[in-house]
Amino acid sequence: MNKKEKRVEHLKKVLTAKNIVRERDLNAAIMTQKENSSVSLEEILLDRGLINQRQFDWIRQMTEIGRLERTLPLVIFIFVVIGVIVGKIFPNLVKAMDSMQIADIVSIPIAVCLFFMMFPIILQVDFSSIKNIFKFSKLVFTSSFIAWIVEPAVMFFLAWFFLKKVFASYFPAAVSSEYMAGIILVGIAPCTAMVLLWSYLARGDLGVTLLLTALNVILILIIYAPIANFLLGKADIHVPFMTIAICVFMYVGISLITGYITRKVLLNKKGKEWYNGKFIPVMKNFSSVALLITLIVIFSSKGELIIEMPATILIIATPILLEFFIIFSLAYIVMKKLKIKYEYAAPASIIAASNHFELGIATAVLMFGINSNPVLATVVVPLIEVPIMLGIVRICLRTRYRFLDGKKKTVNVRPTDGKLSSIGT
Structure with a gap:
């Protein structure tokens, strides 16, 4: 067959x-x-x-999710393996990449990869939509509070509970703190890249997704460093605040500034139709390629350790896995209680539960070095995030009828063209 x-x-x-x-x-x-x-x-x-048309759309949507469930984890696994092989066959190349730094602070290979992951996303974000945060205050406040206050606290607690209590005898205290640091760094900020894909698959509203993404990019620049500095201190890892702030600006601020300027210039010169129809589809490919190259760069250094330490990786993955589902469930239930429509609640909940692992990895590399324990903890996230988020998308699609007063019927929520409409019932 x-x-x-x-x-x-x-x-x-x-x-x-x-x-x-x-x-x-x-x-x-x-x-x-x-x-x-x-x-x-x-x-x-x-x-x-x-x-009917709704059932046709549902079949196509579930087919696409099924295809991604088969291909995305496989693609990531293949590039992880490539990274391990590169590290094994070309150790001198890996050392050369590790030594490519600016003022012993910024890893050039990671910086370039992260720029091309972030830049195409920034190009899609209309920052003028930020003015709508007051119009959508209920949604924005709920999503932001859970993503920036609740999620870091939950991630910190879960990391502390498993590494300092449940498996305290498995690691030396200093090593546990270092693994905690890596988990904390990836759990602070919500994702700003693949959430666009997850929102589309969950039939979320693109306008709301881009609004929350724009807001989160700005919040990363403002509050990521203070939160990281505070939580790392609680984990007995003391890093200068300015070190974290410099890292955030180098890895996110530059992408934000160049992306914003490029978008404004090209829209004025070429027009919206050319920009969205021709330019953006090409730039989206850069983001995917940059992610895969990042996996090679990271796992060329850390891949062998992951193979040699499966129990450690499983322990590190446990709090991260639980955090995804705890935060998503909390956000999703709260959105339902607040009577926020499904097409807004789904992407907002997905964003709240997501992790900006690219920034977490980059920050860990900057502060601790690419061969450190915190970096090992951060690279666990890309190994497990794709299947987890696809599972969350399926949960959204299977429970969307609950946003119609619990009546199980088809919900007509297709991805929109990015225009924002009112929130509520």
Whole structure:
């Protein structure tokens, strides 16, 4: 049975189990699809009036999520392996990359990769939408409070509980504190990159997603360093405040400034249609490539340790894994209680639960060195984040009916064109 046949068989089971299409009609559509393989089964069902547009969109959405669940973790795993192999075969190259620093502070390879991860995201953000935070005060305050106050506190507590209490005898006290430092650094700021993808898959509102992303980029510049300095101190890791602040500016501030200027200039010269239709699709690829290259750079140095220390990696991953689901569940439930619409609640909850692991890794490399224990803790996040976030997206899609007073029916929430509308019921 090939991939297409497996997909049709799976779709048949789902549609019959949910009583969406009668088995007789479904079998007839399958026969037609076999005769004309250029047309998908759901297109035939839609054409015959056996499913409506909402059900068609749902099938396409779940198919895309299933494809990403199979491919994204595999792609990340492949590039992690490539990084390990590079580190093993070319140790001198790795040492050369480690030595490429500005004033012994900023890692040039990491800085370049992070710039090209952040820059395409900044290009998509309309910072003029920040003025809407007062119009959407309920949503913005809830998401920001959970993302910037609750999440760092929860991540700190979970890291302390597992590393200092549950597994206290497994590590020396100093090593536990260093692993805590890495976990803290990735748990402070919400993600500003892949949340656009997760929001799209969850049928979230693009306008709200970009509004929250714009706000979080600005908040990273303002409060990431103070929060990091405070929590690291509580973990018995004392780092000068200015060291963290310089790192944040180098890795985020430069991307923000250049992205904002580029967006403004190109929109004025080329127009919105060219900018969104031609320029942005090309730039999005840079972000993906930069992420994969970052994985190679990081795991060329840390990959061998991860292979040699599976128990340590599992212990580090435990608080991070729990934090994802605790924060998402809290944000999602609070959004429901506040009667915020699903298409706004889903991306806001996903953003609140996400981690800016790129910034966490970069900051850890800057403060402790690429071969340090804090960096080892930070690189655990990209290993587990993709399958976790895809799982959270599935939870959103399966529970979205609860935002219609608990009535289980199809919700017409498609990704929007980025225009903001009112929030509430």
